[in-house]
Amino acid sequence: MNKTAPHNIVIVDDHALFASSLEKLVNSFNGFNVLYHARNGKDLQLKLKQIPDKPELILLDLNMPVMDGFETMEWLRENQEEIKVLALTMEDDEEKIIKMLSSGAKGYLLKDIHPEKLNEALVQTLEKGFYHSEKVAESLLHSLNSNPSEKPEFKEREIDFMKLACTEMTYKEIADKMNLSPKTIDGYRQELFNKLDVKNRVGLVIYALKNDITKI
Template sequence: MKRSSIAIVDDHLLFAQSLTSLIVALDKYDVLFHAYNGQDFIVQMQRIANAPDLVLLDINMPVMDGLETMSWIREHAPGLKVLALSMDDREETIIRMLRLGARGYLLKDIHPDGFEKALDDTLSKGFYFSDRITNTILESIDKKEISAGMCLKEREVEFLKLACTERTYKEIAEDMFLSPKTIDGYREVLFEKLDVKSRIGLVLYAIKNKLIEI
């Protein structure tokens, strides 16, 4: 059985070494290389003949951080599968990474079993989300198989697109010339219609249904 290759991009050497040991111990993955930041990652990518099957990308790094690295990947290697692996659990960071094309977002305190499933699912299914985003969201969206235009009203689509930005709900209310209470209503209606439980779920729905460009 062919072992899949993984690249680790993280500035913490001790963590990267521990992660390498965990990955190799799974006996189905190899660590192709470890980069200390995005700039180092780009240099190493240009040196190798074959791209890794998966990249584990930290967010907060010196020189070139995860968001900048994800932007580079989007432009130069859009087919590369990337899992963000970070301590940063801010909603806006997760949304930005998803919009840049990350296939999933993991927190560094994830259990080893969950980590293995994340690797497996990302390579086999194309996506994996834990904690804030789960495969349940993906499955429920896949099972609906309905067009956004048929199930959402025009103003709901407008709100959904704005929810996929870094703007706060208060700012969205101002943009749509509505009260914060009305915006809360839009949010709850969409949560129910789309069977999601968070703003991240809304973003994921919009991405999968091509309501926003990534």
């Protein structure tokens, strides 16, 4: 069909099965060819160094061990500016979308998109330089409109405290663990209750879990 050289793509994803499957899919698109895939950012750095053929575009997963999508994106922006990057991930978290796009990603795809959309995204990114799905565009608009509710910032110690507050420890025990007076802990507690608009420790725990301050 297409006589010109196909566009070289690289896939970065720690899920071997998904990466391999996706490779087959991308190869089935007209005019695209998957050069190789990398397990994570580190692996990608290595392969970019060792393999002379450079991709035009990278499909980058965000959740990876070793070196995740964000770190990888930062590194690519600094070291491989010519390569276009499309973020490809499960989560449509507004914060993450903004973070990736402002780090220089050309687009942000959700893994539940239709295969034809992926094809469209690849073509459009190479042609126009960017691609934004309806869903992501919507998310962005939403975040611009409803942004007055900015997320509060936390100090290191506050985050430490919140994590410990999500355990069965009493405040006295937490104070010991953090080498602070119980009264200082009480100060953190109060400050956080106000900042987060919660009524009690359970509210704090729920906030911390909802916002990935800590995992259980």
